[in-house]
């Protein structure tokens with residue numbers, strides 16, 4: 001098999017999902033780091049059909065979206081399996097995975113909303129990334145890019161407030177899947193790999209970590225994705241976090 005090539009954006013949670021799944025399979029790959037927004041042009045030039053990361057070139061194929069990548073990896077190399085063989089168990093994992101694919105929007109919106117207010121912490125998410133320009137310079141000159149990303153992702157006050165007010169329920173749902181054994185087992189499955197990076201991205205915000213780290217969801221995320229980079233000091237108004245308090 002030719003070397004796989006994975007296009008990512010540093011700190012992108014679904015990119016992380018793809019990295020974790022490739023690592024679980026033991027498939028060697030070259031990681032190509034892209035800047036947000038600018039990534040679209042690169043992916044088009046590489047003849048990917050869509051403009052999002054993760055984007056994987058493997059075995060002469062181009063695969064995008066973390067859920068498709070999980071399935072393609074199981075097809076190419078069935079062991080260790082990312083999806084259970086048992087039909088009913090697989091359906092539960094796929095349900096949690098698909099929910100997680102949508103849940104991605106909340107950490108994504110929160111990130112762009114927070115980085116619009118304070119860009120400096122972005123550098124911590126790009127630790128070890130090779131962006132082609134010094135990370136400090138990219139962050140310093142990145143104002144227009146962050147504004148564009150915030151706009152594209154509708155990272156506005158109203159959406160973020162609504163996301164925060166429903167976040168406790170989201171975490172309850174993840175905890176319930178752990179209690180039922182759908183995720184959180186000794187061998188992570190595709191849903192673990194889908195959900196853990198989203199939870200880790202949320203935990204990288206000092207505003208949110210205290211509400212997550214003591215919960216089963218937080219413990220699962222730390223175990224499945226221990227090295228998720230980045231940390232952002234508090235940025236949200238205290239009253240926005242009220243709904244997260246028990």
Ligand SMILES: N[C@@H](CCC(=O)N[C@@H](CS)C(=O)NCC(=O)O)C(=O)O
Nearest residue numbers: 012014036037039052053054065066
């Ligand atoms: N649900 C998709 C989402 C992919 C996605 O939206 N990725 C973001 C990064 S987290 C992206 O590529 N954004 C375009 C950009 O920032 O240029 C997946 O799991 O692959």
